[in-house]
Amino acid sequence: MERGMDTSSGANDPGDELAVAEAWKKAGRDVAVATVVETWGSAPRPVGSHLVIDDEGNFEGSVSGGCVEGAVVTDAMEVIESGRAKMLEFGVADETAWRVGLSCGGRIRVYVEKIA
Amino acid sequence: MELAKLTQLNEERRARxxxxxxxxLGDGSSRIVREGEKLDGELGEAVAKAFRSGKSGTIEADGRTLFMNVHVPPARIVVIGAVHISQALAPMARIAGFDLEIIDPRAAFATPERFAGVGLYAEWPEEVLRDRPLDRYTALAALTHDPKIDDFPLTAxxxxxxxxxxxxxxRKTNARRRERLVAGGLSEAQFDRIAAPIGLDIGASSPAEIAVAILAQIIxxxxQRDLSGALPGGAMAEA
Structure with a gap:
């Protein structure tokens, strides 16, 4: 997908995950940011997409259009707990596909880090 | 990533x-690179290319695995005319992820009641665009039918x-517009970039349907524009 210009909304918009992450963190919540860093095949969300998660499992945004968000939230809460970043991979080739695969047949790698 | 860096990143994005x-991706450290900033080696080349294409991605450079998340300014729509079509276009554009603002010197049209939550300027385009210039990341839709209002921002x-x-x-209105703007110094080729009549040809009839046709054409x-950095060619020649 060509993304020469970003149409993700302005940084004050509630749909802007990075603005949400900043606001949550400044409000005193523990926050992790998950980012799609690589895709293969027909991945539903482009590289650079974000999911923002707090320590209670609240989240904003999307890394797969709903397919694997549940699993990412669980891992993100571990990242918040440990403070160590994690690389996740999802796809049909993965054995986790049974539980949380991408039904579209694509594969994605998601980097999850804590906002320090 | 540290909160200070996230805050700075959001500030840069807000400032377009x-x-x-x-x-x-090895040690989790991060940095913000501004467009135009010179970096050496493989990394410098990859960064320059990413700014041109706007594409995020992972690269191997100087023995490290790096993820580049490219943030170019969000595409903006400037609408000339606080008309019925604009009332439908404003919420649709926001849902599709565009920033949108409306300029109309006719104060009776440009009222906050008709455009709640929309950036609205009840002034002449000449004045507004002096302070808020148009750029490559902006789409302009001229909707007033009035040459006194539309002609200047179209040229700009x-x-x-x-x-x-x-x-x-x-088409008749546009033929007269061509005569005026070419007489005013635009070349025929420049004028040909104007999508007129505006909007994809989907048989739109109501103001809301015309707004869909315009938004689809903007998308x-x-x-589909040229990513080499060249100016886009004739937008939607069939429209």
């Missing part, structure tokens, strides 16, 4: 400056290289 967030948009320029009006111009 292009930046790349570089994250070292073509000169600024806006990725989309469209104007409401019949087409954005997604």
């Amino acid at each position: 400056r292009a930046v790349i967030l570089l994250t070292d 948009a073509l000169q600024a290289g806006c990725f989309y320029v469209g104007a409401l009006g019949s 087409a111009a954005l997604r």
Whole structure:
């Protein structure tokens, strides 16, 4: 997908995950940011997409259009707990596909880090 | 990533400056690179290319694995005319992820009641665009039918290289517009970039349907444009 210009909304918009992450963190919540860093095949969300998660499992945004968000939230809460970043991979080739695969047949790698 | 860096990143994005967030996937460290900043070696080449294409991605450079998240300014739509079509276009554009603002010197049209939550300027385009210039990341839609209001911003948009320029009006209206603007110094080729009559040809009839046709045409111009950095060609020749 060509993304020469970003149409993700302005940084004050509630749909802007990075603005949400900043606001949550400044409000005193523990926050992790998950980012799609690589895709293969027909991945539903482009590289650079974000999911923002707090320590209670609240989240904003999307890394797969709903397919694997549940699993990412669980891992993100571990990242918040440990403070160590994690690389996740999802796809049909993965054995986790049974539980949380991408039904579209694509594969994605998601980097999850804590906002320090 | 540290909160201070996230805050700075969001500030750059709000100011419509292009930046790349570089994250070292090995040790988790990150830095913000501004467009135009010179970096050495393989990394410098990759960063320059990413700014041109706007594409995020992972690269191997100087023995490290780095993720480049490219943030170029969000595409903006400037609408000339606080008309019925604009009332439908404003919420649709927001849902599709565009910033949108409306300029109309006719104070009776440009009222906050009709455009709640929309950036609205009840002034002449000449005045507004002096302070808020058009750029390559902006689409311009001229919807007033009134040459006194529409002609100036149309010319300004073509000169600024806006990725989309469209104007409401019949083919006859547009023929007269061509005479005026070419007499005013635009070349025929420049004028040909104006999408007129505005909007994809989907048989739109109501103001809301015309807004869909305009938004679809703007998205087409954005997604199908030349990524080499050259100005977009004739937008939607068939329209």
